[in-house]
Amino acid sequence: MVSRVFGVLLLVGCLSLLGACQPSATPGQASRIVYGLTLAPSGIDPHIDASAELGIPLSSVYDTLVRCTATGGFEPGLATSWEVSADGRTYTFHLRKGVYFHDGARFDAWAVKKTLDRIVAPETGSRKAIALLGPYEGAEVLDEYTIRIRLREPFAPLLDGLSQVYLAPASPAALDKWGSEYQFHQVGTGPFMMKEYVPKDHLTLVRNPNYPAELAQGREQPYPGVDIIEFRFYTEPASRLPALEAGDADIVGEIPPQDVERLKENQALDLVRADIPGVPLVAFLNSTNPPTDDLRVRQALIWGADREEIVRAVFGGYSPVAQGPLSHNHQHYSRAVEQFYPRYDPARAAQLLEQAGWQLEKEGELREREGVPLRVEALVMSWGLVPQVSELLQAQYRRLGIELVLNQVTFSAALAAMQENRYNMVFWSEAGADGDVLRLFFHSENMGLRNWSRYSSMELDSLLDEARRAADPGARAALYARVQELVMREALVLPIRDYVNLTGVRRCVRGLRFDCHGWFPLLAELRLAQPCR
Amino acid sequence: MLVRRLLSLPITVFLSVSVVFVLLRAIPGDPVLALVAASGMPAREVERFRDRYGLDRPLPVQYLRYWSALFSGDLGVSLAYGRPVGRLIAEQLPATARLTLAAFAVCAGVGLALGVASAWWRGSWLDLFVQVLAGVSASIPPFWAALLGIYLFSVRLQWLPASGDGSLRHLVLPALVLAGASFGPTARLARSSVLEVVGQDFVRGARAKGLPGRVVLCRHVLPAAASPVIAFLGLQVGFLLSGAAITETVFARPGLGRLLVEAVLAKDYPLAQGCVVVAAVLYSLANSLSDAVCALVDPRLRDL
Numbered sequence: 001m002v003s004r005v006f007g008v009l010l011l012v013g014c015l016s017l018l019g020a021c022q023p024s025a026t027p028g029q030a031s032r033i034v035y036g037l038t039l040a041p042s043g044i045d046p047h048i049d050a051s052a053e054l055g056i057p058l059s060s061v062y063d064t065l066v067r068c069t070a071t072g073g074f075e076p077g078l079a080t081s082w083e084v085s086a087d088g089r090t091y092t093f094h095l096r097k098g099v100y101f102h103d104g105a106r107f108d109a110w111a112v113k114k115t116l117d118r119i120v121a122p123e124t125g126s127r128k129a130i131a132l133l134g135p136y137e138g139a140e141v142l143d144e145y146t147i148r149i150r151l152r153e154p155f156a157p158l159l160d161g162l163s164q165v166y167l168a169p170a171s172p173a174a175l176d177k178w179g180s181e182y183q184f185h186q187v188g189t190g191p192f193m194m195k196e197y198v199p200k201d202h203l204t205l206v207r208n209p210n211y212p213a214e215l216a217q218g219r220e221q222p223y224p225g226v227d228i229i230e231f232r233f234y235t236e237p238a239s240r241l242p243a244l245e246a247g248d249a250d251i252v253g254e255i256p257p258q259d260v261e262r263l264k265e266n267q268a269l270d271l272v273r274a275d276i277p278g279v280p281l282v283a284f285l286n287s288t289n290p291p292t293d294d295l296r297v298r299q300a301l302i303w304g305a306d307r308e309e310i311v312r313a314v315f316g317g318y319s320p321v322a323q324g325p326l327s328h329n330h331q332h333y334s335r336a337v338e339q340f341y342p343r344y345d346p347a348r349a350a351q352l353l354e355q356a357g358w359q360l361e362k363e364g365e366l367r368e369r370e371g372v373p374l375r376v377e378a379l380v381m382s383w384g385l386v387p388q389v390s391e392l393l394q395a396q397y398r399r400l401g402i403e404l405v406l407n408q409v410t411f412s413a414a415l416a417a418m419q420e421n422r423y424n425m426v427f428w429s430e431a432g433a434d435g436d437v438l439r440l441f442f443h444s445e446n447m448g449l450r451n452w453s454r455y456s457s458m459e460l461d462s463l464l465d466e467a468r469r470a471a472d473p474g475a476r477a478a479l480y481a482r483v484q485e486l487v488m489r490e491a492l493v494l495p496i497r498d499y500v501n502l503t504g505v506r507r508c509v510r511g512l513r514f515d516c517h518g519w520f521p522l523l524a525e526l527r528l529a530q531p532c533r
Numbered sequence: 534m535l536v537r538r539l540l541s542l543p544i545t546v547f548l549s550v551s552v553v554f555v556l557l558r559a560i561p562g563d564p565v566l567a568l569v570a571a572s573g574m575p576a577r578e579v580e581r582f583r584d585r586y587g588l589d590r591p592l593p594v595q596y597l598r599y600w601s602a603l604f605s606g607d608l609g610v611s612l613a614y615g616r617p618v619g620r621l622i623a624e625q626l627p628a629t630a631r632l633t634l635a636a637f638a639v640c641a642g643v644g645l646a647l648g649v650a651s652a653w654w655r656g657s658w659l660d661l662f663v664q665v666l667a668g669v670s671a672s673i674p675p676f677w678a679a680l681l682g683i684y685l686f687s688v689r690l691q692w693l694p695a696s697g698d699g700s701l702r703h704l705v706l707p708a709l710v711l712a713g714a715s716f717g718p719t720a721r722l723a724r725s726s727v728l729e730v731v732g733q734d735f736v737r738g739a740r741a742k743g744l745p746g747r748v749v750l751c752r753h754v755l756p757a758a759a760s761p762v763i764a765f766l767g768l769q770v771g772f773l774l775s776g777a778a779i780t781e782t783v784f785a786r787p788g789l790g791r792l793l794v795e796a797v798l799a800k801d802y803p804l805a806q807g808c809v810v811v812a813a814v815l816y817s818l819a820n821s822l823s824d825a826v827c828a829l830v831d832p833r834l835r836d837l
Contacts, residue, residue, distance in 0.1 A: 199621075234785045239680075
């Protein structure tokens with residue numbers, strides 16, 4: 001009896017090994033690229049879900065009303081032109097004719113309205129798109145190809161929102177047909193069509209053979225350049241380079257910096273670097289909790305951090321050292337922030353700490369004030385090499401007589417600590433091509449949620465409000481410059497590094513380029529230099 | 534016996550769900566807050582979300598509601614995914630089932646065969662080899678074994694894919710890695726069980742009758758030595774299910790393990806509880822099955 005059980009088990013084992021020797025499916029004529037994502041999003045409905053990862057494939061399934069340019073402007077997309085009313089509360093878009101959704105339905109103003117209505121409907125449960133619409137009041141169809149968006153108050157970041165996949169028009173028929181399961185059957189007007197999505201396994205796009213020539217104007221033909229793009233999910237950083245080396249994937253994002261040297265030595269692989277505009281990796285310094293409630297202590301924490309060393313040691317030098325609350329490549333970056341903490345200066349830090357009453361009794365000990373040792377509590381989450389950054393900071397601060405206490409926490413535990421104001425420092429970065437991203441972190445309305453410096457001032461609030469309302473790009477830039485200066489003068493963040501996405505690409509693929517938001521590749525421009533498999 | 538085992542299933546599910554219910558809520562952190570903070574939503578959305586998922590109710594009410602929904606087959610809606618937990622699990626379960634079964638086949642098939650062989654030819658080079666192999670298998674962390682396997686068989690030799698799911702080829706490396714940690718203990722237990730039986734009188738009697746070695750092994754030794762090993766294999770199903778999380782992550786495979794880890798980290802209560810319900814049921818079933826097989830193989834256990 002037992003031997004029979006053995007036999008069956010052995011047979012099963014042998015069969016599964018034999019299976020290994022069968023050749024994999026032979027590739028047909030179609031050109032195909034495998035693209036590795038670094039996160040398996042919980043949901044990929046752009047109108048509902050918030051992840052940036054979903055935009056990597058889906059930005060090419062949809063077209064947006066406007067497209068962003070590298071210089072911070074906007075050019076026509078599905079809208080050929082638009083007007084903004086003098087009071088900044090009404091946007092009128094003239095839509096392109098002769099565009100069809102992948103299901104054959106015609107693109108028109110009703111489709112735009114249907115999409116916007118869906119996003120703001122409470123039962124949709126939108127997590128990001130609704131925020132991009134800001135003070136949205138409603139949309140009216142003026143005629144088949146003209147739509148008007150009404151706002152309760154002026155909202156300059158609207159065009160930036162409309163240039164992202166989260167607000168992209170979807171086929172009304174598909175939205176009606178699939179309802180809450182729409183994420184598996186998405187239908188846009190973009191250069192690729194969604195074929196199949198199996199959560200955590202793969203997402204397949206196929207080329208849209210009927211993509212309007214008008215929308216592909218000025219781009220290399222054929223457009224799109226490959227037939228099939230299959231996305232897979234490499235959530236474990238250590239598995240990303242091996243996937244490229246083994247030829248399982250042709251493009252994989254977020255290669256860990258420690259693997260970059262190995263990647264560069266490989267003749268078959270290229271490195272594509274994309275700087276993500278937004279809030280760089282920074283440590284928010286809590287301005288209400290001792291000892292960081294003292295401006296001099298916060299300033300000392302910035303002067304006393306050797307950020308060059310951190311970028312060199314942890315990020316392999318593949319990032320600019322951040323200087324303020326916005327990254328260098330941001331359209332609203334102000335060079336004025338560079339005057340505040342231009343270099344690593346531990347002597348200056350020590351001097352500030354002494355002025356604040358934190359005395360060093362003996363070399364190698366902790367600084368003390370009235371018998372209390374100088375301890376700074378940091379909340380450390382395990383993404384983006386933050387643990388490594390915080391350990392290096394800990395060593396640098398120790399030389400100054402500061403103990404950086406590292407509390408390893410999950411995101412939800414970090415938020416609990418923030419709500420209870422039990423921290424001095426927390427690390428974060430946030431993508432955002434419009435300066436309005438600063439509002440999330442520095443406006444008092446976000447106190448207790450994302451205002452992690454816990455800094456609230458009428459001045460900062462009104463600057464952020466004004467910058468959101470101002471129509472003139474120059475005026476907005478000036479306002480955001482003042483915000484950045486205020487943030488650095490008050491030492492609310494320790495800037496560490498601009499967020500850089502290092503993508504590994506096999507040489508069989510060429511043409512990888514990202515749009516102005518940094519995360520979203522222009523998939524239709526990908527080409528095969530030679531067959532990948 | 535089997536019936537009694539199956540009766541224990543509801544108790545197992547009840548206890549594990551209750552423990553997870555309490556533990557998840559004891560970890561500091563608020564999942565709804567995390568959800569809102571990670572997206573672009575304004576702070577006022579927090580209350581709306583709480584209301585939507587009933588998280589503003591007192592804990593005992595939430596607990597009773599969970600059970601009443603569970604009895605009607607409703608596992609609730611995931612906080613992070615916004616989709617029914619039952620459907621999320623149904624999507625991920627097949628991949629984990631394939632991986633676990635394949636790993637189980639390797640662990641049971643190869644582990645048992647080598648364990649018995651090393652006992653039968655005790656002291657031989659084969660015995661030594663199996664002992665060393667078992668030791669190595671038990672002491673290599675699966676995460677490292679996975680990376681090593683990928684480097685060797687996918688990057689260097691290019692024999693097998695490094696990642697993904699789909700064909701049997703994709704299953705080989707993850708299954709071997711997952712089986713790796715269980716293979717050693719299985720082989721050792723098989724060896725020691727067989728050795729224990731081999732020394733007993735009835736085996737000597739069978740040999741004295743002049744039965745050939747093969748017959749002595751299959752008819753007399755193995756049935757007597759089988760039950761501890763089979764019971765152990767039943768337990769290994771739970772071990773393999775839990776190990777699947779690491780293996781699935783490194784090999785970029787879909788699966789229940791990844792879903793559960795994600796759910797616990799995000800404190801996605803309904804999803805984590807749902808995964809635990811399913812794991813508890815699977816685990817109980819595997820143990821019931823191994824008991825049944827034990828009884829089938831070893832008549833001494835039938836009346837217990």
